[in-house]
Amino acid sequence: MTEYERSRTMPALPEHVFDQAADVGRLDSWLPGELHVRPDDLPAVTVHEDGTDHDRPALLRRSRDRMRLEWGTREDGGYAGWLQVADMDTGASEVTVHLSFFDDAHDPGEAAACEALDHSLERLEEQVRLRVDNVAG
Numbered sequence: 001m002t003e004y005e006r007s008r009t010m011p012a013l014p015e016h017v018f019d020q021a022a023d024v025g026r027l028d029s030w031l032p033g034e035l036h037v038r039p040d041d042l043p044a045v046t047v048h049e050d051g052t053d054h055d056r057p058a059l060l061r062r063s064r065d066r067m068r069l070e071w072g073t074r075e076d077g078g079y080a081g082w083l084q085v086a087d088m089d090t091g092a093s094e095v096t097v098h099l100s101f102f103d104d105a106h107d108p109g110e111a112a113a114c115e116a117l118d119h120s121l122e123r124l125e126e127q128v129r130l131r132v133d134n135v136a137g
Contacts, residue, residue: 002107006117007096012128014067014085014093020128021083021095022062022069030124032116044074078106095121 010017020026024045027037034050037060045060057074067087072080081099088094097117101107108116 002101002104002110003099004110004113004117005096005098006114006121007094008118008121008125009088010093010095010125010128011091012093012132013091014087016132017093017095017124017128018064018067018085020131021085021124022064024060026127029127030120032120045071073106076103078103095124097121 021030024037024039024042028035031037036048036050037058038046038048039060040046040057043059043061045058047056047058048054049056059070059072059074061070062068063070067085069083070080071082079099079101081097084096084098086094086096097120099113099117107113
């Protein structure tokens with residue numbers, strides 16, 4: 001098993017960050033560009049991977065009271081992950097994303113995984129900023 005984890009501080013309340021991250025209709029706005037999530041009967045979702053042009057059955061669980069998302073493949077157990085939003089008591093939040101690959105065939109390698117995680121966190125922060133600015137403005 002291989003695991004990767006990245007964190008980022010975001011200048012927004014944890015509730016705003018979590019609501020943006022957990023919105024199934026907006027996952028494409030911050031996930032890696034080659035992944036597209038289509039809700040089925042939640043927690044069941046289908047993940048389309050552009051690189052392989054395959055659809056994979058997956059699960060996505062949202063826990064607002066814990067400020068946590070959890071996901072993973074349904075049938076083959078290839079990978080799983082979670083996103084955790086923590087309150088920094090300063091009006092800011094720390095967001096941590098963790099990926100676990102149980103099958104080497106799913107593992108893109110450390111450089112690619114960390115780059116995808118960093119880029120996803122950047123995109124999520126931008127979406128949170130847009131949302132907070134629209135609410136405030």
